[in-house]
């Protein structure tokens with residue numbers, strides 16, 4: 001039985017499922033890529049995903065990590081992997097140990113610490129790269145990149161046999177190509193993320209936009225969050241095909257957020273943007 005009515009979106013042939021309300025819970029999963037950005041309270045639908053990428057230690061983003069690991073064991077699945085900023089590994093281990101004492105069972109799981117620029121392999125050609133964000137000490141975002149080898153232009157049109165012959169002679173016929181698929185900023189205040197080309201060129205960008213109302217500008221600054229006033233300069237410098245807004249405060253009703261978003265963005269940017277929680281699936285009444 002699903003523990004939540006999650007939002008579901010389909011962009012670039014990928015399903016994006018999750019729940020995100022600022023201060024309450026944030027979890028955003030992409031099942032085809034086998035990653036879950038933050039874990040929220042570990043809704044049942046994401047337990048089967050093998051990699052959880054934590055951006056920072058705030059409880060609305062990280063509370064469910066021990067349950068996620070424990071429930072995989074309960075389900076007979078392989079131990080899950082938690083990727084997190086290096087500084088969080090000690091406290092995460094302490095929490096797992098405390099739960100093991102309470103529960104009477106050790107909780108299996110892989111914990112991997114990352115810093116800016118570090119990569120974790122998700123699948124043979126798929127990697128998660130951490131980059132710095134400006135929210136709290138050590139906070140990071142993640143970009144999921146696919147690496148492919150592409151034939152050098154001078155060899156395009158040759159037969160398979162000719163390519164094999166070139167390779168046999170020691171000629172390098174291809175070059176590595178990096179395709180940024182989806183970037184998740186996690187919580188952050190505004191920074192010019194166009195400095196990171198893989199963020200700027202990521203096909204999908206998941207952005208926190210916590211505050212929308214003028215009188216919440218101070219709250220955005222104090223909590224190091226993005227306010228809708230930051231979106232035009234943030235998105236204007238990036239080249240993403242789709243932008244998914246998450247982490248909207250409970251203080252602003254979604255209809256009001258939608259209206260203020262429309263007032264804040266030029267039409268070309270607005271056309272790319274969706275609000276995750278506008279795509280929440282209502283469970284069928286039993």
Ligand SMILES: [Zn+2]
Nearest residue numbers: 056058135187
């Ligand atoms: Zn936070």
